[in-house]
Amino acid sequence: MIFKVFYQETSTETPVREKTQTLYMNANDEVEVRQSLKNEPFHIEYIEGLSDQHLAYEEGQPGFTLWKK
Template sequence: MIFKVYYQETNTETPVREKTQSLYIDANDEVEVRQSLKAKPFHIEHIEALSDKHLEYEQSQPDFRLWEK
């Protein structure tokens, strides 16, 4: 399943919506997503499982690429 992760690049600053980044990761569940990213200095705001239609839309965007674990 593909998940979209909304995050801030640093976990030491207060989250600001305009600075929110996103990445896409293939994992079995949300726990596996968090385990894959725990070594990164990210402040994870939200993890969203993508439906087939939502994934199709995201894949049509020029900045779509899967995160390499």
């Protein structure tokens, strides 16, 4: 399943909506996503599993790439 992760680039600052970034990751579940990103300096705000229709929309957007570690 593809997950959309909303995050702040640093975990030391207060989250600001305008600075929220996103990445897309292929994983079995949300726990696997969190485990994959645990060593990153991110502040994860929200993880959303994408339906097939939502994924098709996101794939059509500029800048869509899957996160590769």
